[in-house]
Amino acid sequence: MAVATGLWQRARAVIPGGVNSPVRAWKAVGGEPFFVRRGGGAYVEDEEGRRYLDWVQSWGPLVFGHADPEVVEAVREAALDGTTFGAPTEREVELAEEIVDAVPSIEKVRLVSSGTEGAMSAVRLARGFTGRDLVLKFAGCYHGHSDTLLSDDRSVSCVFNGVDDVVRSVEHDGERLAAIIVEPVAGNMGVVPPEPGFLEAVRELCDASGALLIFDEVITGFRLARGGAQELYGVQPDLTVLGKIAGGGLPLAVFGGRADLMDELAPDGSVFQAGTLSGNPLATAAALVVLRRLRDARVYDQLEETGAALEAGLDHESVTVQRVGSMLTVFFRTDPVRNETDSVASDRQRYAELFHHLLERGVYIAPSPAEALFASTAHGPAEVEATVEAAQEFFARG
Numbered sequence: 088m089a090v091a092t093g094l095w096q097r098a099r100a101v102i103p104g105g106v107n108s109p110v111r112a113w114k115a116v117g118g119e120p121f122f123v124r125r126g127g128g129a130y131v132e133d134e135e136g137r138r139y140l141d142w143v144q145s146w147g148p149l150v151f152g153h154a155d156p157e158v159v160e161a162v163r164e165a166a167l168d169g170t171t172f173g174a175p176t177e178r179e180v181e182l183a184e185e186i187v188d189a190v191p192s193i194e195k196v197r198l199v200s201s202g203t204e205g206a207m208s209a210v211r212l213a214r215g216f217t218g219r220d221l222v223l224k225f226a227g228c229y230h231g232h233s234d235t236l237l238s239d240d241r242s243v244s245c246v247f248n249g250v251d252d253v254v255r256s257v258e259h260d261g262e263r264l265a266a267i268i269v270e271p272v273a274g275n276m277g278v279v280p281p282e283p284g285f286l287e288a289v290r291e292l293c294d295a296s297g298a299l300l301i302f303d304e305v306i307t308g309f310r311l312a313r314g315g316a317q318e319l320y321g322v323q324p325d326l327t328v329l330g331k332i333a334g335g336g337l338p339l340a341v342f343g344g345r346a347d348l349m350d351e352l353a354p355d356g357s358v359f360q361a362g363t364l365s366g367n368p369l370a371t372a373a374a375l376v377v378l379r380r381l382r383d384a385r386v387y388d389q390l391e392e393t394g395a396a397l398e399a400g401l402d403h404e405s406v407t408v409q410r411v412g413s414m415l416t417v418f419f420r421t422d423p424v425r426n427e428t429d430s431v432a433s434d435r436q437r438y439a440e441l442f443h444h445l446l447e448r449g450v451y452i453a454p455s456p457a458e459a460l461f462a463s464t465a466h467g468p469a470e471v472e473a474t475v476e477a478a479q480e481f482f483a484r485g
């Protein structure tokens with residue numbers, strides 16, 4: 088355990104809760120988190136020298152696994168030329184072109200540094216464009232920690248997959264509504280896919296009320312398809328937020344959409360938005376290497392194959408495994424999870440037990456039942472088999 092190195096005590100003395108993002112503290116499963124020393128492919132090694140098969144993958148960004156040699160080399164080369172300029176660079180243009188080419192609804196993008204910043208900026212733009220204030224979001228979806236998108240009096244919350252609930256809200260508040268923001272496949276209450284017709288209904292309600300539709304594809308972007316969930320489900324938002332894979336494993340996120348909307352941003356438009364490290368040279372170098380490799384459709388075939396094999400192997404009468412492509416959650420519940428209420432009603436204690444059972448066998452899954460497991464191309468049949476074997480041993484014990 089981290090106790091031996093004293094890092095956990097030192098961390099807790101100088102960092103709130105010992106971590107720089109709450110989920111890392113393992114509160115949902117108990118125990119003390121390990122401190123990572125290094126990662127390679129599908130594995131991480133902790134400060135004690137223990138090796139874990141890692142299905143967290145930094146919560147989604149690492150589609151080719153840890154320390155991918157091409158990414159490392161691109162970052163190294165970029166760093167030799169300087170780590171930040173605060174002035175335009177060629178790679179920013181190349182990355183913007185790559186994203187516009189990939190994502191169906193995006194005509195222009197702006198680069199930012201985190202998903203929180205991307206979602207917050209998209210909402211600010213929607214408010215500026217529509218001249219309205221209110222944002223409709225969905226319980227159980229997460230869009231970063233800006234005030235409105237956590238919860239304040241300028242937002243209302245509806246039930247995910249609950250079309251009737253959205254209809255009621257739009258009837259009540261439609262004229263005040265600047266935007267509806269949604270994770271097209273929810274990943275922050277565990278993986279919850281949209282039911283047929285849900286995204287289409289939300290799109291229609293936006294059109295009817297004059298609100299903008301924002302897809303938060305921070306997790307799903309470049310993961311479910313090169314064009315994200317909007318390509319997979321064939322529904323086009325007005326604005327899209329990207330992060331995680333879009334930054335190639337470095338701190339970079341994106342918001343983008345229709346050109347007429349994006350042109351409302353300063354300096355040409357009146358909605359102010361800015362960032363000292365936006366379009367950072369190391370991040371754009373990593374992102375370009377990753378996104379260009381994602382032009383090869385075989386990557387998505389492989390991710391689908393790995394995800395499907397893991398889903399099949401984790402099947403058991405006590406759980407419902409929900410998966411879209413390479414993102415998956417094991418819910419200790421027999422009925423499907425359609426929304427946050429269902430997710431919360433799963434047996435979280437059993438999940439915590441599974442987590443620790445797997446960890447003891449060197450397999451690291453998300454330290455919370457409200458998160459996803461992420462496959463990368465570095466996860467092959469051997470990694471699936473090791474995980475399935477350890478999980479089935481757990482199920483067999485009852």
Ligand code: PMP
Pocket residue numbers: 146200201202203204206229230231232270274275303304305306330331340
């Ligand atoms: N949106 C979604 C869908 C997310 O999953 C996250 C983070 N997990 C965010 C936004 C916020 O991104 P960041 O942590 O980079 O601020």
